[in-house]
Amino acid sequence: MGQSATPRYKRILLKLSGEALMGSGEFGIDPAVVDKVAGDIREVIDAGVQVALVIGGGNIFRGVSLAARGMDRATADQMGMLATVINALSIQDAMEQAGLTVRVMSALPIHNVCEDYIRRRAIRHLEKQRVVIFAAGTGNPFFTTDTAASLRGVEVHADLVLKGTKVDGVYSADPVTDPKAVRYERLDYDEVIEKKLAVMDTTAIVLCRDNKLPIRVFDMNQPGVLMNIVRGGNHVTLVEGEQRQ
Numbered sequence: 001m002g003q004s005a006t007p008r009y010k011r012i013l014l015k016l017s018g019e020a021l022m023g024s025g026e027f028g029i030d031p032a033v034v035d036k037v038a039g040d041i042r043e044v045i046d047a048g049v050q051v052a053l054v055i056g057g058g059n060i061f062r063g064v065s066l067a068a069r070g071m072d073r074a075t076a077d078q079m080g081m082l083a084t085v086i087n088a089l090s091i092q093d094a095m096e097q098a099g100l101t102v103r104v105m106s107a108l109p110i111h112n113v114c115e116d117y118i119r120r121r122a123i124r125h126l127e128k129q130r131v132v133i134f135a136a137g138t139g140n141p142f143f144t145t146d147t148a149a150s151l152r153g154v155e156v157h158a159d160l161v162l163k164g165t166k167v168d169g170v171y172s173a174d175p176v177t178d179p180k181a182v183r184y185e186r187l188d189y190d191e192v193i194e195k196k197l198a199v200m201d202t203t204a205i206v207l208c209r210d211n212k213l214p215i216r217v218f219d220m221n222q223p224g225v226l227m228n229i230v231r232g233g234n235h236v237t238l239v240e241g242e243q244r245q
Contacts, residue, residue, distance in 0.1 A: 008232040011050040011126060013158040014041070015149035015200075018056035018087055020164055020220055027059055029090050038094040040226045041131060045100060049230050050126040052156055053133045054149040055091065057083025077141035081108055084145060088135035089113070101130045107139030107148070119155050126156060146200035150207035161213055162229065163200060164220035169237030170199050186238045199239060214240040 016037065023030025041051050060083035085106055092102045103125050104114035115121070117134065125132045137148040146163075153161045170192070173181040184197075189209035192199050199205065199217055208215055218225050218236040229236060 005231065007044075007047050007049050007230045009049060009159040009230050011052070011156065011158050012044075012160045012162055012230065013052045013054065013149055013153035013156070014162045014164065014226075015054045015146065016056065016164045016220065017145075018058035018060060018083065020059075020166070021055075021087060021090075022059045029059065029087065031094075034091055034094040035098075037091060037220070038098040038100070040224075041095060042098045042100055043224075044226050044230055045129060045131065047227065047230065050129065051131050052122070052126060052152060052158065053088075053091070053131065054145055054152060055084050055087040055133065055135065056145040057081070057087060059083075060086055074141040077137075077143075078108075081136040081139070084137060085110065085113065085135045088133040092133055095131055101128075102133065103130050104133045104135055107134070107136040110136075122152075123156050132156075144201050144204065146204040147207065150200065150204040150213065153213055154207060154211045158213065160229075161208060161215045162226070163215060163217045165217060166219065166221065168219040168222065168235070170197055170217050170239070172197075174198075184237050185234070186240075188241055189239060192239055199237075205239075208239070209241065212241060214238060 021029050021033050023033045044051055057080045061080050088104045092104050095102045105117040105122055106114050107117050109116050122132050134152045137143060137145050138151055149161055167175055170184045170187060171181040175181040189205050192205050193202055216229055216236050216238055218229060
């Protein structure tokens with residue numbers, strides 16, 4: 001499908017990993033990356049698209065890693081949820097400096113820092129062209145921020161989930177280490193699960209499948225990629241239903 005000047009999607013849910021915020025560093029937050037994300041979202045908002053955001057926390061803390069070393073998994077995951085709040089506040093600040101109105105909504109009550117997540121209030125914020133950042137995952141241990149992205153996308157009636165990565169779509173293998181890796185233009189949900197492709201975790205994929213919520217996987221470092229996608233550009237992998245031949 002060719003690119004149109006008119007946005008194809010009215011409301012999108014953008015999922016970024018915490019690791020994506022590190023830039024070339026080994027941990028923490030790279031201000032240049034955060035500023036680029038803010039600028040890309042500002043461009044999409046100016047085009048009339050409503051934007052919600054879910055951020056991971058792996059650049060600060062990975063609960064799964066410490067759980068593997070013996071820490072109680074629920075405690076480790078709660079620590080990871082708090083890391084996502086730190087990332088959300090960082091991006092909120094960058095977006096506000098870019099002239100956007102932003103609300104951080106946490107699945108864990110942190111009243112002095114951000115709003116509690118209330119679905120109807122989140123939808124109202126989006127309708128008022130405010131960027132909504134969903135923090136603290138689902139608020140429950142044992143669930144990833146990928147699952148949180150799918151869940152929030154379904155709850156706020158997003159038209160599309162956008163999964164930001166460091167490559168331009170979904171490949172048959174890691175394209176960094178395997179030169180024979182093939183990029184998929186389009187997949188259906190069950191293919192992603194059966195082939196164990198590293199798109200999102202299985203729970204997240206099933207949520208999108210059961211609610212017919214399409215996913216596009218893109219390279220977040222590519223200039224202008226968000227605007228290209230919302231206008232119908234097809235140079236990224238699309239995951240949706242009934243695409244097998």
